Amino acid sequence: MKKLVILFLVTFSLQAMAQDALNTVCPISGKPANPNITTVYEGKTFAFAEEACRKKFEADRAASLYQQLGGKAAIDAAVDLFYTKVLVDDRVKHFFDDVNMDRQRRKQKTFLSFALGAPIKYEGKDMRTAHANLPDLNDSHFNAIAEHLKATLEELKVNQDLITKVLAVVETTRDDVLNRPKKAN
Ligand code: HEM
Incomplete structure (x- = not known):
């Protein structure tokens, strides 16, 4: 029973981590994303290569x-x-x-x-x-x-x-x- 609970918790945590995983490729430039340059849109966090990419992403969304x-x-x-x-x-x-x-x-x-x-x-x-x-x-x-x-x-x-x-x-x-x-x- 204890093993089953541990298995459940591990599976659950892995799933949660997968859902929260930050993108590693910038959606604007296609370059590697910097995990410190982010924005949240509809509850999801997006990471960008540069500040300019974040600005463009936000402007594109607004438009x-x-x-x-x-x-x-x-x-x-x-x-x-x-x-x-x-x-x-x-x-x-x-x-x-x-x-x-x-x-x-x-x-x-x-x-x-x-x-x-x-x-x-x-x-x-x-x-x-x-x-x-x-x-x-x-x-x-x-x-x-x-x-x-x-x-x-x-x-x-x-x-x-x-x-x-x-x-x-x-x-x-x-x-x-x-x-x-x-x-x-
Ligand atoms: C007006 C623009 C249209 C758009 C944007 C559109 C969009 C879509 C989308 C996204 C799908 C699902 C594709 C998939 O299974 O991956 C689909 C399937 C389907 N569409 Fe449209 N559609 C349009 C027009 C029409 C029209 C005019 C009809 C018929 C009156 C129609 C009938 C169907 C049917 C029956 C399916 C299901 C096909 C299947 O499951 O085999 N669609 N459509």
């Missing part, structure tokens, strides 16, 4: 659509509300018949957070791969999804200027989601 929307709590609430709308819309709900919606909500939260400037990695499928098995997908479906996102943000009282900017980011995924050749710039 990000992610932070202007209200960060993690706001994105989580928006995605939950968004899918309640999608799942009762006859134009698009059938696409999600066999989809694990808990997983989908989680992936969408991470993707949107990342795309809107959160300091996180998106490790899901890229947009072309994610929708490659939905060959019937067309502009009308994409427009319906964008419409629900707009209605969601309006319902959450996000200002129109910010909504326009968020929708512009979502619009950049259209050709990939619809599996069309990318337009030349």
Whole structure:
């Protein structure tokens, strides 16, 4: 029993240490991070190579659509509300018949957070791969999804200027989601 308790405590401490581990590579410059130059964002500590990198990181966060929307709590609430709308819309709900919606909500939260400037990695499928098995997908479906996102943000009282900017980011995924050749710039 005593051994079991010790094993539990060691495992727990190792897990806690792993979660708290400071990044060793500066997220701005890619150089080795100095553990004495740090900032805390949404409860996570980030280390930087130089003071200038920390300043840039903080300025990038302040300018990000992610932070202007209200960060993690706001994105989580928006995605939950968004899918309640999608799942009762006859134009698009059938696409999600066999989809694990808990997983989908989680992936969408991470993707949107990342795309809107959160300091996180998106490790899901890229947009072309994610929708490659939905060959019937067309502009009308994409427009319906964008419409629900707009209605969601309006319902959450996000200002129109910010909504326009968020929708512009979502619009950049259209050709990939619809599996069309990318337009030349
Ligand atoms: C508007 C832009 C869109 C974005 C940003 C987006 C984003 C995503 C993301 C992040 C995933 C998860 C990828 C993964 O599994 O790693 C996903 C999957 C999926 N999306 Fe979208 N999506 C968009 C449009 C659409 C549209 C228009 C539809 C259909 C009406 C759709 C239907 C689906 C379905 C059914 C899946 C699940 C595929 C599977 O699990 O096999 N998406 N999407």
